[in-house]
Amino acid sequence: xxRKIDNLGRVVIPKEIRKQHSMREGDTVKFFNVSNGVFVxxxxxxxxPICESLVRSTDKYCSECGTKLTSEQDENGEEEKWVK
Ligand SMILES: [Zn+2]
Numbered sequence: 001x002x003r004k005i006d007n008l009g010r011v012v013i014p015k016e017i018r019k020q021h022s023m024r025e026g027d028t029v030k031f032f033n034v035s036n037g038v039f040v041x042x043x044x045x046x047x048x049p050i051c052e053s054l055v056r057s058t059d060k061y062c063s064e065c066g067t068k069l070t071s072e073q074d075e076n077g078e079e080e081k082w083v084k
């Protein structure tokens with residue numbers, strides 16, 4: 001699949017790819033430099049409920065405000081919610 005980069009550097013991730021990797025609006029992706037280009041992967045991240053900093057789902061504490069973070073997955077494993 002070929003896509004053009006627009007004047008702001010944006011590129012649309014093809015719908016088929018988004019569907020296959022469960023990428024939705026508001027999700028974050030991470031870019032990696034690889035020898036022959038760029039590798040993009042869905043970045044499993046969440047926002048701190050207190051200061052709204054971006055935190056990794058594996059973090060136990062928010063790096064900004066130090067809030068203890070506990071995540072819980074629902075039955076289908078798709079959505080993560082914060083539990084105090
Ligand atoms: Zn925080």
